[in-house]
Amino acid sequence: MNLEPALEAFFAEADELLTRMEESLLGLESAPDDSELINDIFRAAHTIKGTAGVFGFDDVVRFTHEVESVLDRVRDGEIAVTPDVIGLFLRNKDHIGALVRAVAEKTDIDDAQRADGETQLAELRVLLGKPAAVPAATGLVAADKPAVGASAPDMESGSGNWHLSLRFGTDVLRGGMDPLSFLRYLRTLGDIVHLTTVIEALPNWLKLDPESCYLGFEIDFRSDASKAEIEGVFEFVRDECVLHIVPPHAQVSEYISVIRALPEDVTMLGEMLVASGALTRAELERGLALQAGAASAAVEPTAEGEQPAAAVAPPPLGEILVETGAVSPGVVDAALTRQKQVKDAKAQEARSLRIDADKLDQLIELVGELVVASAGVQNVAQMLAQSQLTEASEVLSRLVEEVRDQALSLRMVQIGATFQRFQRVVRDVSRDLGKDIELQISGADTELDKTVVERIGDPLMHLVRNSMDHGIEPTEVRIAAGKSARAKVMLNAYHEAGSIVIDVADDGGGLNRAKILRKAIERGLVPEENQLSDREIDRLIFEPGFSTADAVSNLSGRGVGMDVVRRDIEALRGTVEIDTEPGKGTRIRIRLPLTLAIIDGFRVGIDKASFVLPVDMIVECVELAGATRDAARIRGYLDMRGEVLPLLWLRQVFDIHSDAPPRRENVVVVQFGQTKAGIVVDHLMGEHQTVIRPLGKLFSSLRGVSGSTILGSGEIALILDVAGLMKMAVSGTTVSQAELAGSAG
Template identity: 55%
Template sequence: MDEITGVFIQESREQLAEMEAGLLRLEQNPDDQDNINAIFRAAHTIKGGSGVIECHFIEAFTHLVENLLDSLRNGDIAATPLLATLLLECCDQMSSLIDVLAAGTPAPDAGLLARGDALTERLKQFIAAQTKQPEASSAALTVHDSSVEASGGGVVITDSWHISVRFGRNVLRGGMDPLSFIRYLASLGEILGIETVTDAMPAAAEMDPESCYMGFEIRLQTRSSKADIERVFNFVRDECDLRILPPHSNLADYIKHIQELPEDTMRLGEILVRCGALTQAEIDDGLHLQKDLTPEAGLEGEGTDQTPPTPPPPQLGEILVEHKVVHKEIIDAAIVKQAQVSDNKSKEARLVRVQADKLDQLIDLVGELVIAGASANLLAQKSRNGDLVEATSVLSRLVEDIRDSALQLRMVQIGDTFTRFNRLVRDVSKELGKDIELSISGAETELDKTVVEKIGDPLMHLVRNSLDHGIEPAALRLQRGKPATGHVSLNAFHDSGSIVIQISDDGGGLNKDKIHAKAVERGLIQPTQTLTDAEIANLIFEPGFSTVDQVSNLSGRGVGMDVVRRNIQALRGAVDVDSVEGEGATFTIRLPLTLAIIDGFLVGVDKASYVIPLDTVVECIELKNLPTDRNFLNLRGEALPFVRLRELFEVEGEPPPRENIVVVQFAGKRAGIVVDQLMGEFQTVIKPLGAMFRHLRGIGGSTILGSGEVALILDVAALVHAVSQGEEHRLLAPPARHKLSAVQNVRQ
């Protein structure tokens, strides 16, 4: 039962996410019936699952939500923003109830119950208001079909049911009067036309007065269902040939019902019966006829030269259409539904749900396998045994493939994280009184599941910042010549082995003069200090920094942006902001694709080894004849700032006569890292640093080499930023500070 409950909780949260996304779309397109049906199915699935696990507090509340959605689906109530708001609040309540179930609590607490009672009352008021509406009279029939014509002061409906009945010879002997069935049929509606068919009547000399030779072709206008019409002929069902074709205006309804059927494995006949297009008796007759028309198999000599192979049996749908029991369009829709259900079931069969902790354990074991493989490869090279070296080489390649496959298991699309912000933008824009739309691109971009889980809060802060500070009020936007509706966009894409997430808005942008003044007031910078535009903009990430004059419920306390940068840096990422005053701002987050295992480039300084993430390495060049007091070089006409690891980590001793520069790139900026020796590519298992090294800049982690030694992993993002910034300061600083400006900046 615990396993079933766990599956229910996981699937219900997925259904809730789909339901919430559907409700947000409903406000934009209230007439999208497919969307309304999807919302209803999500609520119905949650209610049905809660009944299976006997969680009555979820079942009771969701039942009321389902009733309201059913009225919406049937067109009894209109899709309004007020209704969407109520249903979104119900989604929040259902999510809280699912959290109660997940926590193992037997019942919700008093606060949650009170909120549920209030929502229940509002749901009942919506439903009660609908039931008080006067029901449409029988004369007010739908007139949307082209077959409906206005005549005089009333409405004449020409589209009707077509009933073809041929009574059997023994009907009169059984005491049945065919005309009594016609009169009873008239009680269901209005007979628009009737034609007596006498093609079975023999010559007068051969006629039996106790036999019935008559049939009727009838056009009936009624609101009754096909099953109701068939029940009129129940007493003579075995003594007559009955065919009932619905009006053409009903075809769309039947096809719609077929599309709305649950995703259950059903045969063609079951689909046609459940949608109301056929009755069970008609299906049974069709199956008997199919059986009669199917050639017998297993005859001696079948398939030989003397006997031709048995032809395939006729399809049930073809038989039903041929005998004019159902329209071909309905059969086609049922076949499409059957194929769709089969495809969905086959896709589900290929999916396996795995607990996250088991997946993490697999990644850890693969990491240890990588380290063990590197150790075996090192020992093989030292032994100089050719066969052993070749075997370990094959082993290394297989380990690399296993590593890539295992990491791919943890890769998920960022679209689910982005979709959550639709609700945030809707609620916050209403709270602020602004009209804001959100656009999402790159939702299919994949990255490590651990990164996705930890990036949600920083993204939340940045989106809120754009909504509150970035987008101006509508009046101000119109005054500035902008559309009244503000625009916020989320975009994700891959770049140089990293994932880039951008949050952009077309608001007022950053006021750099105000930021500079606030920074001087708080003592973050000196009044005479010269900063670039990028440095001024990035001051907003300083702790406690805020330029807002009035604190709101959303922001203004100076808490959030520094947390954003700290959380992103904890993921070995970086965040920058680019803004044009009056036009908007763009926050750019760069993150590694994975936090577990990466391809690295191993370098050495004296006896120590360091790892540079391989996806950041551009090229390696030899450093020669360069003055020691310079921190940049001319690389094919481009100034390349660099940092010496020997100086950065205060390694004693003289550098070798031949040094090398590893050119790295991050966020479009290049820098050089001067090392003693280049040691080649290396599969790197990232090990986190201890708490005492938490604030050490320039180091992103550690790894274990095949020899068992520990190597530090360089934080290329921090090094590139610090070296580039240090070179800018060197050009602006007095000459005495030129020599160690970059190194000191990194150490800070």
């Protein structure tokens, strides 16, 4: 049986559950009495343990079982929710994650992790009031609970074990479940004293279906686990099996009821119970005789017109509880409402479908090829100038655009999950630093491309840690400055001008520009005689090897981190800006494209070369001719309705020469952040769906260009990097013809 798909689903689900577990634990710090959060944590641990048990991941089961036991005591109010308990559970969550990763990677955890896990187990057992050491045979502590309910001596079974009558459904194998894995998992809760395999349902070998399950089991089981824990073993096949659980020292009548409820021959099942030691032969015979007598009495005739009492349908349980005064009507209504919410939530989950990321990437690639092919059809239609073909190509183009938008939306995910990861980071690092810091999150529902989300995590991690270490002052300094003792680190995301903006801000002391400049001069990054603006000084923190830390620590001082942040963000075609105010705090603004795959582009031309600008960055286009053109060339800017618009001649930037300069030019007004500029081009060639192709390592350092695309005609067009062009305009640099020829090739 191929269990790989089921295993992959388990690993993905475990990752989600552990994330949810961490979020709920962090929420408990501010709301320790929130029972819903405690239940969420318990359910996450219980689900991981149950699924791991099905697959036979004993290390995960053994550790998570102890965590679950402590969580159960927390749910019952027997263990108080304190910062130390939350800290232990967070460490438990990390260790469960390490165990699951080890299974996924088919490796083993290292000695340090294993020792830490044993230390955590000892701490959990102390909370449970149990010995720190555990017998190796079962991984559980010795039984310390009284036997489950005894009855009248003359009708009580002598067995002190649980008895399980288990019949798997015929489709259990088709569902990807292995019956033996559940028996292995059961053994983690105790010892299987006796097991009889029931094969009465096996058909003639000619009718045997190898994908069907015909097995049943009669199991005598010794354990101090509760009935709920034993039932939990079979949680994932509960709808695909028949399960009867008889507690230790149960009345004989309970065994007889189970015998009569099962499809096999009563005598045969009775013999199995006698052979396993669950019943003596005398108990079996007496129980069968008593139940037979009770059955005959139940069918005795009643008075004329009466119906047997058993035929009268009992009232609903809720009505009984209300009538007896056990609960109020409001409690019953609340319970019914909760049941409906759970049912609706499950129905909503059933509408979701987990998709492999590689398949999604392949879909985007195919959509990209479809966009290029559609552009080719449009070119042919325009050349042939046939009305029917033109109309058909326009319909095709519209449909391709809709397919593109829908395909890209599949890759759009909310950034909130990435932001939530930093709750734990802020909690742990603030304790290490001895500072009181809280994380405030806004814009968590902002969506952007999954690839961008995955690659922005590390840069954000550096920025958040840097804010806590360098930006936030010690508590005594904050109080002396009249600030609150509790500092804030803020993460915010929002859309702006076709980009996504992520702010990492703090209410700390701001950047110490004098110290930054002094350190930069000491390290030879800036000549001492240079006069730098505040903005230029701020950007020095992104220089390789730069650090203002006076001593090396676990968090900073080695001069790596901020330069990596800048590199990683620029690799995503993004930019990073700094806004700081001494004594008030610092805000680092990251601006990123929404997607790295397909964009709406606007095609422009210089001589015979084609370039593409992102439509989302374009404000308007104006003609530049005559006296206005001459004046603009002299001044370097354009008067746009009373607003000064700096101009950038694309021909000069890319050093493109032609024998016959154009008689008129056009200005494409673009906006990047809060800055506007005009890009002067020869021709405006209209909108163009643009499939972004990387330039490759050889041309990765090409300035002013972020990628390339294939036009419908088969030609190559370069995608312009607006932010890079503005930098080039400031520095006065150009791109040589050799560079352009190389990239086009």
